[in-house]
Amino acid sequence: xxxxxxxxKYLVTQMGNDKSIKxxxxxxxxxxxxxxxDSKKFLKIMFSYNNxxxxxxxxxxxxxxxxxxxxxxxxxxxxxxxLGDSAVYFCASSSKPPFWDSSTDTxxxxxxxxxxxx
Amino acid sequence: xxxxxxPEDQVNVAEGNPLTVKCTYSVSGNxxxxxxxxxxxxxxxxxxxxxxxxxLVKGSYGFEAEFNKSQTSFHxxxxxxxxxxxxxxxxxxxxxxxxxxxxxxxxTSLTVIP
Numbered sequence: 001x002x003x004x005x006x007x008x009k010y011l012v013t014q015m016g017n018d019k020s021i022k023x024x025x026x027x028x029x030x031x032x033x034x035x036x037x038d039s040k041k042f043l044k045i046m047f048s049y050n051n052x053x054x055x056x057x058x059x060x061x062x063x064x065x066x067x068x069x070x071x072x073x074x075x076x077x078x079x080x081x082x083l084g085d086s087a088v089y090f091c092a093s094s095s096k097p098p099f100w101d102s103s104t105d106t107x108x109x110x111x112x113x114x115x116x117x118x
Numbered sequence: 119x120x121x122x123x124x125p126e127d128q129v130n131v132a133e134g135n136p137l138t139v140k141c142t143y144s145v146s147g148n149x150x151x152x153x154x155x156x157x158x159x160x161x162x163x164x165x166x167x168x169x170x171x172x173x174l175v176k177g178s179y180g181f182e183a184e185f186n187k188s189q190t191s192f193h194x195x196x197x198x199x200x201x202x203x204x205x206x207x208x209x210x211x212x213x214x215x216x217x218x219x220x221x222x223x224x225x226t227s228l229t230v231i232p
Contacts, residue, residue, distance in 0.1 A: 004161070041206060043162075043222040090161055106152065107220060109161040 003027050004110035006091050012116045013081055021076045021113045023091030031055070032074035033092040033107065034066060043090070049074050081117045088112045121145075122211050124223035131199045132231050139194040139226045141209030150212040151192040152220070153183055157205045165207075168192060179203070199230045 004025045013019055025032060033056075034046040048056035052068040063079040078085060091110040121144045131137045143149060150169050154162040166177025173185045183194045194207060209223040 041225040041227075043208060043225070045220065092162075106164055106167060108164065109154075111161040112159075 004091055004093055004108050006089075006110040006113050008113060009111065010114050010116075012118065014118055015081055015083060017081050018077070018079045019081060019115070020078070021089055021091075021115070023074045023076070023110055025072055025091075025093040025108070025110075027093055027095070027108060029093040029095045029108075030071055031094045032068065032071070033094075034074065034076050035090040035092060035109075037088040037090060037112070039087070047074075047076075078115075081115075083117050086115055086117045088114050122209055122221050122223040124207075124209055124226045126226050127224075128227045128229070130229045130231060133201055134198050137196050137199040137203070137228065137230070139207050139209075139228060141192045141194065141223055143190050143192065143209075143211045145211055145213045145221075147213060148187075151183070151185060152210040152212070153177065153181070153192075153194050154208045154210060154222075155179075155205050156208065156225070162208060165194070201230045201232050204228055204230045 007022045011019060031048060031050045033048045035043050036046055037043045046058055046060050047066045049068045051071050065077045066074060067077060068074045090112045092107040094107045123142045125140055129139055152167045153165040155165050156162050165181050166175050166183055168175045168185045174182060176182045181194060181196050183192055185192050192209060206225050206227050208225050210220045212220050
């Protein structure tokens with residue numbers, strides 16, 4: 001069974017459109033994340049939710065809005081898509097929240113969603 | 119400010135030769151250190167981590183990494199490279215006061231030449 005899954009795998013859309021990317025984890029983790037990987041392969045955290053509560057909200061345009069209907073799901077909705085939004089978006093999960101001092105915890109990543117804005 | 123550096127964008131090594139992918143970090147305190155691998159069109163996979171104890175950490179697929187506190191480095195190594203090791207490798211640090219917030223390096227593309 002896939003631990004962290006994302007849909008869709010590929011998303012091609014026009015500028016100005018609104019789109020959503022879904023993420024689900026079946027690991028029983030409490031915390032989920034969204035990362036953006038740009039064309040230079042630089043990986044940067046965007047958001048983190050713990051038990052449906054927003055914990056980390058990095059400097060991201062407010063066109064990006066995460067939504068967590070339950071702790072197994074964290075969806076990313078993007079309004080008014082721009083060319084610069086083209087990237088690969090990764091979802092991840094961990095058992096402990098971002099500010100929990102646990103030496104044994106790590107993050108598990110989904111396969112990524114390649115977003116191309118034309 | 120917390121930072122992670124992977125000084126080499128690209129590393130090429132012949133199959134069967136030892137490989138090293140470099141990582142240095144700049145964080146306060148004693149961080150937890152991680153290596154992830156990303157195969158083409160795939161998500162990141164956890165390889166290994168250093169928390170405390172022995173400076174040489176062994177991980178998946180025959181990889182190991184050596185923590186050097188004085189040099190603030192955590193280089194990834196493998197004694198004998200395989201063509202299937204060709205992938206993108208990310209070093210990550212988790213500063214102790216940040217809980218589970220990770221900071222990733224920019225990645226190193228490893229190509230193993232048959």
